[in-house]
Amino acid sequence: xxxxxxxxxxxxxxxxxxxxxxxxxxxxxxxxxxxxxxxxxxxxxxxxxxxxxxxxxxxxxxxxxxxxxxxxxxxxxxxxxxxxxxxxxxxxxxxxxxxxxxxxxxxxxxxxxxx
Amino acid sequence: xxxxxxxxxxxxxxxxxxxxxxxxxxxxxxxxxxxxxxxxxxxxxxxxxxxxxxxxxxxxxxxxxxxxxxxxxxxxxxxxxxxxxxxxxxxxxxxxxxxxxxxxxxxxxx
Numbered sequence: 001x002x003x004x005x006x007x008x009x010x011x012x013x014x015x016x017x018x019x020x021x022x023x024x025x026x027x028x029x030x031x032x033x034x035x036x037x038x039x040x041x042x043x044x045x046x047x048x049x050x051x052x053x054x055x056x057x058x059x060x061x062x063x064x065x066x067x068x069x070x071x072x073x074x075x076x077x078x079x080x081x082x083x084x085x086x087x088x089x090x091x092x093x094x095x096x097x098x099x100x101x102x103x104x105x106x107x108x109x110x111x112x113x114x115x
Numbered sequence: 116x117x118x119x120x121x122x123x124x125x126x127x128x129x130x131x132x133x134x135x136x137x138x139x140x141x142x143x144x145x146x147x148x149x150x151x152x153x154x155x156x157x158x159x160x161x162x163x164x165x166x167x168x169x170x171x172x173x174x175x176x177x178x179x180x181x182x183x184x185x186x187x188x189x190x191x192x193x194x195x196x197x198x199x200x201x202x203x204x205x206x207x208x209x210x211x212x213x214x215x216x217x218x219x220x221x222x223x224x225x
Contacts, residue, residue, distance in 0.1 A: 031211065042121075042203060042217040043158075050211055058212060090157065096211070103148060103160040104213070 004107035023091030031096030032074040036087040117208040121216030138187040138204035
């Protein structure tokens with residue numbers, strides 16, 4: 001089954017404790033991206049990757065890191081989480097080409113609470 | 116800088132009625148997306164609109180794009196309860212950045 005998976009789905013942590021949220025896709029997509037969803041703000045893009053070893057900042061990159069060492073994986077790293085990073089996080093992927101039907105496929109989401 | 120505005124933010128409508136959700140974007144974008152999100156779930160792609168005058172339909176939902184007005188609409192025809200969800204539009208900035216609207220929470224009442 002074609003899908004984007006994220007782990008963990010739920011995480012409660014404390015301020016300053018480094019954490020990683022994993023994202024993996026099995027569709028051979030070139031493009032992957034991370035978003036956070038907050039009430040009243042919609043989705044905001046954190047980082048994206050156009051291909052292996054190629055990443056760039058979205059609109060809200062502060063406090064986050066990413067890496068793309070393999071095509072299928074795109075982990076999101078919070079080196080020192082703070083309470084304002086409490087949010088619902090989505091990973092997404094797409095072919096990243098100009099095809100009419102190209103659209104992003106979203107993972108199930110990770111609900112993160114930072115105390 | 117590309118900005119995307121959706122309205123209304125909340126929409127409560129009776130079954131069988133028609134309504135339209137509006138999505139305005141501030142600068143040129145080469146494609147416009149519509150997504151649906153059910154409560155507690157992920158986002159599901161509905162439509163991708165590429166060119167001026169593009170119209171796509173799926174069941175009771177029809178999306179259109181007017182690039183000159185920088186406006187996309189999602190029209191709901193004869194709403195049914197199953198359409199209750201949050202709908203997001205998103206515009207692409209350049210090739211790889213995506214800007215989402217704040218979403219429209221739709222509730223269809225029986």
